[in-house]
Structure formats: structure tokens, C-alpha cells
Amino acid sequence: MTEDARAFAGARRPDRQRTVDSHGLAIAVHEWGDDAAPPILLAHGGFDFAGTFDVFAPLLADAGFRAISWDHRGHGDSQHAALYNWEADLRDAVAVFDSVSFDALPVIGHSKGGSLMLQLADALPHRVSHLINLDGLPSRRSNPDVSDHQRTKLMAQELTSWLDHRRSLVDAQRKPGTIEELAERRARMNPRLSAEWLRYLVTIGAREDADGWRWKIDPTLRFGGFGPWRPEWSMMRLPDIGVPVLAVLGTEPDPMGWGTAAADVLSHLPAGGRLVMLEGVGHFLHIEKPREVADLVLELFA
Amino acid sequence: MTGSVRLRHNRIELALHELRPAPGRPLLLIHGLGERSPAAVPTHLEAWPGAVWALDLTGHGDSEVAVGAGYFCEALMGDVDIAIAHLGRVTIHGRGLGAYVGLLTAGGRAEEVCGAILTDGPGLAGGGPSPTSPAVPTAVGAPPPGGTPDPWALYELTRDVRPPDYAATFARQASTRSGLDAALAVVGVNRPPWLDAVIQEPGVIECSLADALSLFANAP
Numbered sequence: 239m240t241e242d243a244r245a246f247a248g249a250r251r252p253d254r255q256r257t258v259d260s261h262g263l264a265i266a267v268h269e270w271g272d273d274a275a276p277p278i279l280l281a282h283g284g285f286d287f288a289g290t291f292d293v294f295a296p297l298l299a300d301a302g303f304r305a306i307s308w309d310h311r312g313h314g315d316s317q318h319a320a321l322y323n324w325e326a327d328l329r330d331a332v333a334v335f336d337s338v339s340f341d342a343l344p345v346i347g348h349s350k351g352g353s354l355m356l357q358l359a360d361a362l363p364h365r366v367s368h369l370i371n372l373d374g375l376p377s378r379r380s381n382p383d384v385s386d387h388q389r390t391k392l393m394a395q396e397l398t399s400w401l402d403h404r405r406s407l408v409d410a411q412r413k414p415g416t417i418e419e420l421a422e423r424r425a426r427m428n429p430r431l432s433a434e435w436l437r438y439l440v441t442i443g444a445r446e447d448a449d450g451w452r453w454k455i456d457p458t459l460r461f462g463g464f465g466p467w468r469p470e471w472s473m474m475r476l477p478d479i480g481v482p483v484l485a486v487l488g489t490e491p492d493p494m495g496w497g498t499a500a501a502d503v504l505s506h507l508p509a510g511g512r513l514v515m516l517e518g519v520g521h522f523l524h525i526e527k528p529r530e531v532a533d534l535v536l537e538l539f540a
Numbered sequence: 541m542t543g544s545v546r547l548r549h550n551r552i553e554l555a556l557h558e559l560r561p562a563p564g565r566p567l568l569l570i571h572g573l574g575e576r577s578p579a580a581v582p583t584h585l586e587a588w589p590g591a592v593w594a595l596d597l598t599g600h601g602d603s604e605v606a607v608g609a610g611y612f613c614e615a616l617m618g619d620v621d622i623a624i625a626h627l628g629r630v631t632i633h634g635r636g637l638g639a640y641v642g643l644l645t646a647g648g649r650a651e652e653v654c655g656a657i658l659t660d661g662p663g664l665a666g667g668g669p670s671p672t673s674p675a676v677p678t679a680v681g682a683p684p685p686g687g688t689p690d691p692w693a694l695y696e697l698t699r700d701v702r703p704p705d706y707a708a709t710f711a712r713q714a715s716t717r718s719g720l721d722a723a724l725a726v727v728g729v730n731r732p733p734w735l736d737a738v739i740q741e742p743g744v745i746e747c748s749l750a751d752a753l754s755l756f757a758n759a760p
Binding site: 260261262263311317318319322323325326328329330332333336360361362390393394397400401404405407408458464465467468471474475 | 548549550551552598604606607608609610611612614615617618621622625647648649650670671673674675676677678692696699700701702703706709712713716717
């Protein structure tokens, strides 16, 4: 089964891999395509890793790009950190950019990676030449319609759960399992992706220990963190962008998606920006429709 | 200081200092941004009748720095919670950054915090009530001899956004879950927007330090 899972139609492992030091942390960088080709950077989503571009990135490489991605700190093959925040992820990204070129570069970001690249383009406009955002434009939080009393109770549970989690972190490890078990666990949050693809991801995003496979992602990271961040803090950056912008959204609801609607984006799209809605596609646009999304990207440079 | 213990919060070793042993519920001091725990009980806190402890937050004092940074106040709340796991129920005295972290902890572990005294100090305002123009600095200068305070902590914890309504939810948690009539006492002068919002919540009082110490010392 392991040998079967290591292959997926159209998937290609990176041609080169290296690490970049970001303020003492080793960030794993992965590249597809000719080393001398024009670079394009790809930022993955939260709880993903660069290997999730194994089908999409080769399409860009075959079209003449040097496609470069990196594992966010604590994800994939990058080093686990003591702390994680948005600013640190941005600095890690800049360290990767610096290792490629100090010129403005085209960037593609999916989900959290899209939101990160949006902020990077706003903060450092001289480093970004084109911004392609794949369902990485959070615009609203899905707050259930509950009473204040109930909301207070829910937050109490959230806080207690988060603090209990923090107390339990010392020497924490991810739960081991077979390739199938890890793929099934991931399918709960990626229900639109095929079992074959998820098994393939396990062989890249997990490591095989004596007692089974474990996702490489830092076990101290978990969904359901909290803080003051609001989705609109991300969307407010979009009108600032002065380079060509392509935003792509799927029309299908997805557990990992933001639920962003076309109207949410159109009201903030900068002059000349383009929004494309892909029918029948969920949050993982570049995985569900890699050829279509790659063609949209390539059109931007045509 | 009569002694220190080392506690682990995830990958960080924290220094928790015993400033004065005594029976009864401890007063836990949380310093301001860039500060460290005092070596002895400050004279203005001598009226506290019980034990006094002080925690060096991550990146400060004798606690370890976070390699690669990534500091945020909710993680520092986790630092305080690790200290509470060691000490049991405490009353908190927080200065500046420590006041904000004290508020978060009083809301997050309401049953284990018997009142929090919030006062002035470095880092009280943080990054303000809403995001400002984004920046991505790649250098902040060399750390001082000994490594703390971590310059990245000084940078990041002066830019973290502290929305008033977010802070108010923690005050509400403290009020509704602590079992105290007054769960938070604001004794400082400055009122950044988050603290202004906190003061509007039921169960939050403005008073003198002496009154706050007395109130919480006598709380059940």
C-alpha cells in the first residue's frame, strides 16, 4: 500500500529542496522547474504543506516558471517553533523571497497563504509583481446566532479547552496510524478531495515511525485557536494592492473554506483586479482543478 | 527572592520566583513589557498578607526566548496559566503588558484567579484598538547580554491589536465565572481603549491599590 500511495497521477515531487534560516528557524523550501526560469512563489494554506502543490506547481514549471514554495514554520519539513503568529509567518516568507530575488516576484497564495501574501504585498509592495489569491480572502466569521449568555458560555469552553491544551503540550506527539487512517482523518476537513490524493499526501506530509505514520505538523498547533483577529482585517488590505490581482473562489461550501462570496470580494477588488468564480469547486481549487487554475494564472502573464 | 522554580510551557522554560513565602493565597506579579520580575516584594505591595510570587514571561528575565519569535498575548496568558497550575488559585497583579495578560488570564481561568489588579506599566496599550499600516521588519537589533528581553518580544508586543470589545469579553468571563462581586480592579492612571472598555463592564472597579489589595486579600 505504501508504494501505491507514493504515486498520484500528475503529481511530481520538487526538483530541488533546501532550507532557509529565518531568525534561527529552518524553513524548508521546495522548487519545481528550471533553476534559471523566472520565479513564481506559492504559499500554502494552514495545516497544509508545500507538497500539496505537487500537481499544481509542475504545471507552472512546465509552462516555463521556477515554482518555489516553502513549508510554513511548524508545517511539513520546516522546524517547529516555540511560538507562532502571523507576523512571524510573514518574516519567514520574506526570508524565502530573499533567498530567490530582491526583485518584485509573482506570488500565489492559497487560503491562509493567500491572506499572508495579501498582507505581504501591502506591506512590501516592491517585492510583489502579481498577486494571485486562491480562496484566501476571509471576509466574515460564521458566528452562530446565539444569545449573549450562550456566547459567554461557548467562549468559556473555548478558553478552558485552549488553556488545557497549552498545559498538555510538553512532549506532545501526533497520534500514529496507518496511511489509510491518517488519510481518513484528513478527509474530515478535506471531504471533497479523493482518498487516493489524501493517501498520497500522507506519504509526504507525514513520517513513518516505528509505531506508525504521524503528520509532521507541529503537534502543538491545533484548530480552534483564538485571538482578536477579525476576517475584515485581511480583506481591508485588498484595495491597497497596486499590482495585477487575480482572485479565484469556488462556489461549493467546504469545511476549510472562508465562505467568502463574490460580492464580498468585488467591493474590495482594486482597479484592474479580476475575480473568477469556479463552479462546482470547493476550497482547494488548485487541487480539485489544477489545470484550470494554472491556466488562469498563465493568462495573467500572457 | 527566596527561590525560583523552572516550569515548562510547551518548548519554553519559564522562571517563577518566590519573593516571599507565607501561608495563604499567593499574589502573582506579572511584569510589564521589557521588564523582569522584581528581586523582592515591592514596598507598595507589602500589605498583601500571603505569599508573593513573580513570573518572568517568555522572552523576559530568566525565562527562555522563543527562537524565531512569534510572541502574542494569548501565549503569555498560557505562561501565567502554567504558573497557576503550579501555585493553585492566585490573585494577580499585572503591570502594563502584564495587566493585559492578567486580564486575559482572569477571564480564561476565572475559577483559579481570585481577582486581578491591573495597573500602569510598559506595554499597556499594545498595538492599539485596530490594525495599522502593515510592516514586516527583518531585523530589530541584537539582544542584550543574557538574551532578554528578546528584542522581537519588544517589537511584536507593541504591535498586537487589542480591540476594546475583545478585551471586554474577558472581563465578562472573569465577572461571570469567578464568583466574585468584583473580579478586576483597575488602579492605574492610563486608559488605553481596551482598558476603557473593560472598566465599563460589571464586576470591574476603579480604586486605590491599597483598596484592591484589601478587597482581594479578604475575598473567599
